[in-house]
Amino acid sequence: MSKRLRMLIVPGMGVLAGVTSGLFGVGGGVILVPLLVAVVHLSEHEAHATSLVAILPIAATGVIVFAFGEGLAWGYGALLAAGSILGAPIGALVAARTDENTLKAAFGAFMIVVGLLLLFG
Incomplete structure (x- = not known):
């Protein structure tokens, strides 16, 4: 696939990530990482x-939409944000120091565990 064609497909991947994020609360990593690797x-x-890079606009847009509806637990959201600010740099540093195959295997295992939790948790 040519670089030009890939550049045309990437915005569609963003749309898919945005829709799944708004619908299921996931999209950035769960949808985009496998697509960015495969496509x-x-x-x-x-x-x-x-x-x-896509998570900030996805999250901001979702928060705005949900803020005008029901279902946004602001207190828990603030606590999650605080924890995320601490955890994100740790995860990024660990990922940067992890070899490609190990990172791919760990991400795949993470996706399986999350899927099982959603199905049976």
């Missing part, structure tokens, strides 16, 4: 880092 041919490290 755009980014390395696992590049895909993880690049997907983070």
Whole structure:
């Protein structure tokens, strides 16, 4: 696939990530990382880092929409945000020091565990 075609497909991947984020509360990593690796041919490290770029607008837009409806627990959201600010740099540093195959295997295992929790938890 040509670079030009990949550049045309990437915004559609963003739309898919935005829709799944608004619908299920996921999208950045769960949707984008596998697509960026498989379709755009980014390395696992590049895909993880690049997907983070999409998270801010996805999250901001979702918060705005949900703020005008029901279901937004502001107190828990603030606590999650505080924890995320502490955890994100740790995760990024660990990912940067982890080899490609180990990172891919860890992400795959994480996706399986999350899927099982959603199905049976």
